Structures are given as structure tokens and as C-alpha cells.
Amino acid sequence: MAPSTPTALQTDTWVKATWDDFVATLDTAPYDESRGYFDNGYMRIERAPLGGGHARQNSVVSKVVSLFAMVRSLRCTEFTNGSFHKTGERGCQPDVAFYIGPNFRLPPQDNSPIDINVFGPPTLAIEIGGSSFKDDLGAKRLLYERLGVGEYWVVNVAEQQVLAFAVAEGGSRQIWVSAVLPGLELSLVEEAVGRSQTEDDTTLMRWLMEALA
Template identity: 25%
Template structure:
């Protein structure tokens, strides 16, 4: 006997949200499956909040820093990255969440869910050509940077624990690694 999993579309997912079915449930849509999100521990909540404020100051009005808000991807996915740095399209976001072409880069903070962020979400974001993806390993206080998406994965990966990094979208901007990873 073969067991088939029911896949949900983004429209189905939005209908469930509108109907209140998913109220008070921390979930996200990944490849048509509704996945429970791990609860945020204090370091995760603190660092993602402080880093979001820091990035907003560094980038000014060149980008919009969206903390823990959905993005809509064409592969039947609507994840909620910890931080999404997106085009500042103003009121356009009243009618849709940012699409891949609106996203400069994404950041996930990971402790218990490190393998999910390094494997599932890495491929998810690479599939839709998100140009840059950062994972903060809270256990080691390191920044893992993925760039150059091709064929469903990122070709470039490097790890930083100090210094500065310039995002691909803003090569003239220096982002302090410590401001992103240090507790």
C-alpha cells in the first residue's frame, strides 16, 4: 500500500489562514506541506530582533527589513524567515508578500533547527534563485553564508565568526558579523 501526502497550494494555505484554521499555530508552508515551526528560544528571539534593527539602520531606506514575516515562493512555499531583506515596495505588500524577485537576502537563526535551515531551507531558497542566504548557528556563534544559486543549490558557502561582510545586493555596505551573531 502506498501512502500519499496531500499537498497544499498557496491559495489553499491562504484560505486556511483566512478561515482561522491555523490561528495560534506557528506553521509555514514548505513544498506544499504545512510544517510546524520550532519555538524561539531567548537567544534566537533576542539576536534576530537586534540584528533586524541593526540592518535597518545600516541599510536605511535602500531596503525593508522584515522580521519573521512570510515570503511567497513559486514552489508551493510560504516560509517565514527570521529576517528578510527586501525591496521597499511600500503599499504593494498589502496585496502580496515579497516574491523571490523582491528579496535581496534572507537570514535564519538556528539552534535546534540547524539541519532544517542548512538543508531544507537552503535548497528551498536556492530553487527560487534567492541570491543570498545567511544562517546564524547559535551554538557556535558563526555566520554561514550561501551565495550563487544554481541547479537548486548554492555553489558558494563560507563561514565567518568575525569581521565584516558586504551583501551581494549592496557591495558598498559593510555589515558587522559580530552584530549578527554575537550573544
């Protein structure tokens, strides 16, 4: 039986669905340009507009991670809005994700979702939470725990706050210093997000380089 693809799907909330429903929905207009999540028999299709705060803080946090990895000579690859699928079980599309460390394989540069069964889950997954902030701390956090990422960060756009969680054995606990980016204090990430409210990128990156030196 072909999966159902409702033409008036309720978006920006979790709805009961099969994996086939989830995949078919993301292949069907107008949802093919949306962000999609699937876990435990439910899917969430996000179509809410992303404002300047979300876009800016997403950019700043990814710069902090990438620059820290460069300064500390950590092997690191970033994926912005990339889809990660564990076929039949879970799917996600974090605002930004990173593979970090010496042993990961680079996924192919095509339009297919990254196959977690082949390449493993991201080492670090980050959600920038505007209207979705409560869900990022709730259902999505459970999704990333089950997926087995190394760390999960949630950025509260309104408060310029970064909440970070170490994930292990199907659960998570809040942390204040990253383990996948050894020595990176989350207070530094928060300060960068706060500075981004008034500083341009050149000024911000100059400060960050000095802080990491």
C-alpha cells in the same frame, strides 16, 4: 475536493502535503499562529517556542543589516516573520527578510502573504537556527535556492555563528563577504552577535556605528 486539514498535524518537521493543504492549515486554529514553509510537495509548520537567544540574535542581526544599509545609503526594507508565497509552488516565513536595492516595489501593508510572482523574492532571507538549525542548512536552504533569493543567512544561536550563502542559478555557495550588502563582512555580523551576549543595545550600536564609520 476540499483540502485536508488534520487536527493532529505533526509539526516542526516536513510532512507530505499539497499547496491547498498548506494554505488551509495556516488558516486553521491552532496552526494559524504558526510559521509555515512549503516546497516540493512537503510542508513544515513550526510551533516550537522561541527562546531568548533566538529573539535576541534575530534583533541584533536585523539591526546590523539595517544600520549598514543606512550608512551606505542603500535602499532597504525589512520584514520580520513575514510570509512570502509563490502560489502553488513555494511558501516561506523567514525570521527576517529584506528587499535591498533601487528597483524593488514595496508590498502592500496588509495581512496577505507577499506575492513573489508580483514583488519578487526577498533579496536577503535570514533564519535564526536554534532547534531548527540543521533544517535551516538543509531543506530550507534548498527552498530558498529554488525561490531565488539573492542571499541566505543562517545564524547558529548556540555557537553565535553566521553562515551565509550566495544564491544563483538554483544553487548556492558559502560566502564571507555579502554581495547584496556590498562590503559587509560576515565576521562583523558574528562579532555583533557575540557582543550581544554581554552588551546592551546602546553599547552595541555605538560600537557598530564606529566600526562602520
